[in-house]
Amino acid sequence: AQSVAQPEDQVNVAEGNPLTVKCTYSVSGNPYLFWYVQYPNRGLQFLLKYITGDNLVKGSYGFEAEFNKSQTSFHLKKPSALVSDSALYFCAVRDSNFGNEKLTFGTGTRLTIIP
Amino acid sequence: EPEVTQTPSHQVTQMGQEVILRCVPISNHLYFYWYRQILGQKVEFLVSFYNNEISEKSEIFDDQFSVERPDGSNFTLKIRSTKLEDSAMYFCASKRDSNTGELFFGEGSRLTVL
Numbered sequence: 001a002q003s004v005a006q007p008e009d010q011v012n013v014a015e016g017n018p019l020t021v022k023c024t025y026s027v028s029g030n031p032y033l034f035w036y037v038q039y040p041n042r043g044l045q046f047l048l049k050y051i052t053g054d055n056l057v058k059g060s061y062g063f064e065a066e067f068n069k070s071q072t073s074f075h076l077k078k079p080s081a082l083v084s085d086s087a088l089y090f091c092a093v094r095d096s097n098f099g100n101e102k103l104t105f106g107t108g109t110r111l112t113i114i115p
Numbered sequence: 116e117p118e119v120t121q122t123p124s125h126q127v128t129q130m131g132q133e134v135i136l137r138c139v140p141i142s143n144h145l146y147f148y149w150y151r152q153i154l155g156q157k158v159e160f161l162v163s164f165y166n167n168e169i170s171e172k173s174e175i176f177d178d179q180f181s182v183e184r185p186d187g188s189n190f191t192l193k194i195r196s197t198k199l200e201d202s203a204m205y206f207c208a209s210k211r212d213s214n215t216g217e218l219f220f221g222e223g224s225r226l227t228v229l
Contacts, residue, residue, distance in 0.1 A: 046217045097180050
């Protein structure tokens with residue numbers, strides 16, 4: 001079975017400060033990990049993914065995430081937050097086993113950037 | 116930039132009625148999905164579809180649900196007899212690569228069952 005935990009329902013950060021949105025996962029095989037962002041009344045928008053290779057992956061809008069196998073984590077980070085980063089963020093995992101098409105999402109973290 | 120489009124954006128129906136939600140995936144994508152998000156809850160996998168057949172489905176996707184790709188461009192989700200608990204936002208998604216590709220989601224269809 002595969003699962004994702006986002007331990008924080010809400011994260012508040014002052015504009016210009018660094019931000020971190022936490023994610024931990026559980027899979028039986030190797031993980032494929034994704035971050036998506038959802039703006040109000042919109043669909044899910046892909047930010048970045050980890051498949052293999054460098055543990056630090058860079059994505060859209062200045063976001064990056066670090067894969068940590070020993071801690072089974074994939075935290076989303078940004079060095080300097082913008083008010084426009086305020087949105088709902090979802091971490092997702094898929095076990096790399098062939099034939100597994102199911103992407104499992106976390107419960108989401110609402111990020112609010114305070115001007 | 117190509118995108119996944121969904122119609123209708125919002126549908127209100129009576130319990131027991133049939134509903135069809137429509138999606139046009141990105142044109143060169145081969146893998147298609149439906150997810151749903153009950154208000155305030157997490158995004159849940161319903162079904163995946165490849166090569167004109169279901170490749171995987173969740174326990175939510177029971178006999179009341181079906182999917183179809185009738186004409187090579189549309190991808191539909193049918194709910195035969197809607198229940199109150201089917202009220203949710205339904206997202207269609209597609210991807211090109213079989214293994215490592217990311218999903219591209221539509222804007223969603225909000226279904227309200229009364």
